[in-house]
Amino acid sequence: MNFNLIPLPIEAQFSPILDGELVDINNDGYLDLVYVGNDFGMEVQSGRQDASLGGVLMFDPTEGFKFMPSFESGLTIKGNAKSIEKIKLASGDEVFFNILNRDKALIYKMSGSLD
Numbered sequence: 001m002n003f004n005l006i007p008l009p010i011e012a013q014f015s016p017i018l019d020g021e022l023v024d025i026n027n028d029g030y031l032d033l034v035y036v037g038n039d040f041g042m043e044v045q046s047g048r049q050d051a052s053l054g055g056v057l058m059f060d061p062t063e064g065f066k067f068m069p070s071f072e073s074g075l076t077i078k079g080n081a082k083s084i085e086k087i088k089l090a091s092g093d094e095v096f097f098n099i100l101n102r103d104k105a106l107i108y109k110m111s112g113s114l115d
Helices: none
Strands: 019-023 032-036 055-060 064-068 085-088 094-099 105-109
Touching: 019 085
Parallel strands: none
Antiparallel strands: 019 032, 032 055, 055 064, 085 094, 094 105
16 A cells, blocks of 8 residues: 655645544545644643634545635634534434534534535
8 A cells, every 4th residue: 555645735734633524525426524623722832723714625636635715615613623523413414513622512514515
């Protein structure tokens, strides 16, 4: 097995990515990445790593990952986000569930098509 390095867009490097879920958002047969991150537990000298609003990286086999701005994806997670989980509701809908550290729970439902 060989691994190939696939660089991430600069927007995905503003703050640490702490968790993600793979999902084919645009139904093109390739898994895209929905991610969260931020770390408020840094030492005083370093300050918080809080530049992430979460994000969506769309995968294209010829171009690699491309960042989808939050105004297109609708995903904006402000705060000390450590994890995100894709869960299936009894209705059959799939949602992304995120609990901010010492804060509220957020649920995002994908709607419409991004084709």
